[in-house]
Amino acid sequence: MNSKIPGPNTICTHIGEVEDQQFKGAISPLFMSSSYAYEDVEVKRYPRYFNTPNQEALCKKIAMLEKSEAALIFGSGMAAVSTAMLAFLHKGDHVVLPQTLYGGTYNFVVEEFHKFGIEYSFAEGFSEADFSEKIRDNTKVLFVETPSNPLMRITDLEMISKLAKQHDLVTMIDNTFASPVNQTPADFGIDIMIHSATKYMGGHSDICAGTVAASEEHIKKIWNLAKNLGGSLSDYTVWLLERSMKTMVLRVKAQNKNAKKMAKWLENHALVENVYYPGLKNHADYPLAKKQMSGYTGMLSFEINEALNVGKFLKALKLIKPSMSLAGVESTILSPAKTSHGLLSPEARKEQGISDGLLRFSVGIEETEDLIADLEGAFEAVSNKNLV
Template identity: 70%
Template sequence: MADRKLGLNTICTHVGEVEDTQFKGAISPIYMSTSYAYEDVEVKRYPRYFNTPNQEMLGKKIAALESTEVGMIFGSGMAAVSTTLLAFLNAGDHIVLQKTLYGGTFNLVEEEFSKMGIEYTFTSGLEQADFEAAIQDNTKVIYIETPSNPLMTVTNMQMVADLAKAKGIVTMIDNTFASPVNQNPADFGIDIMIHSATKYMGGHSDILAGAVACSEAHMDKIWNKAKNLGGSLSDFSVWMLERSLKTLVLRVKQQNKNAKKLAKWLDQNGHVKAVYYPGLKTHPDHALAKKQMRGYGGML
């Protein structure tokens, strides 16, 4: 579990760095090798196994940011989403997904799950009764996204976590649109956090990446599926993402301020029909967002 005594800026700057033991460089060296000598009979390093020095250490940083035991880096957000879902779903299983989701996730479910024999239900709304009505005897996963992409709906994470735990169901969240700066779903009982690291985490429009953070027990299942599906991230991109995360808190907090200021201005503009931003008091989910978020993000 991440040490919650560390501030987010400290985590972003110092946790999960590869130590340069030879030359004492100030930043992590890049391990571009695809072949490694055996340290012992247990450790087999290989980029597709998600365990190069850069991959492992960046996973520690992601875990610290999300206050979980472990983290893993993927080649894209959808690689993270698809691998994690398929790690917990087999033919004959059922998943409940909230009705407002990122289009890539929606397409994955709609276009691929039936071929695999995986059943799914999108909720009719975001209230507890909507999730309860969608659950079946064979439900294995509840998948949410808050704030959602692109309509910025807000889902009650504590409600979903409590409902799922009472029924032995695993919970997953796409935490991309909040980032760990603005909310930590693990604090509300959500089991698995997923990110498109291409967005806030990358921050410079030069990295395609994904990330997952959760317990060691859950990550064992995800890693097993990941090494078979092969969605790992190159070590140069891993290094680039580590660089980007050093300024994550500074960037996201400024984006929070900018978006809120712009949203307020647009909300008062007579030429604008509607503004979807959870930081606005006029947003239908504002009270819930205020309860479970530290900031409202840069998207509107």
């Protein structure tokens, strides 16, 4: 292979493979050992140190996809988020985050940071002024999430990077909803990219994992804490994740296409009040999404008519699964008020614009005609009982 950086499909298929030197198999062999020799070896391997053969190989794939120097793999997305933040935040430090934050991250911040003496502020909007006014003398990190969960708001990454550099801050992004297929934040100067690899990287609803990609310097700092917290991933799951990522670009592009079709159909439905998808031209952040994303993701949210019973609507679905998590090849749907943002108070959900009628729709790779038929059937089932 020449010095040219390979394309994303090639990276997903070939970079970060473990060579099968014994049998010359076409895929990476799996090394399950939890105990390795320490004498007369170049690397003293230990699973909790994130340096087993399968761990090291997959980190190369993730780093190249995110256009960074290095990466680490964790046992969950929240293990990646918490370890990355705590590596750069200490007693007396301050972090600025968006108010429209994934519920798990929000709960981690408000429930745990006071125990460490870490201060935090939530930006109330998405403009430079919204973030800038929250920065203090002791601020160390700017953390963003774009597209946001579940309302799909877009944050200007170039603006965040420039603002952080003005104040000598470290920038972190939860890039889960976009995936590296649709967005590479390093192109805009973001320092640290975080994913719940449970989602688009895994893509089959059978893996729980997280990743962090950054410079060698930043990864070393995160690793120094990670080895003590013990959030490493089993090698079997690492192997499954590497297997799954080979088809990530194909899957995500198919989901992008389907999601845009579903968003257009939903916005024209009489029983849908609002649709939140950055690929729609009437979305508040469409110009920005078009500028910094190569695809608009397979995620969208919509609000159904307030006269409809959300629980009955979900139960009426036959194909789309009412299910936790997202980004699998199968379409899933959930009520953020009861699941992803259930840990937030009703007041906090209201501040974020999350109504009881909001549904988050993770569009899979099925034929859109079948998805439309399933949604229409659910609308008919509940509208006959709720609307006169």
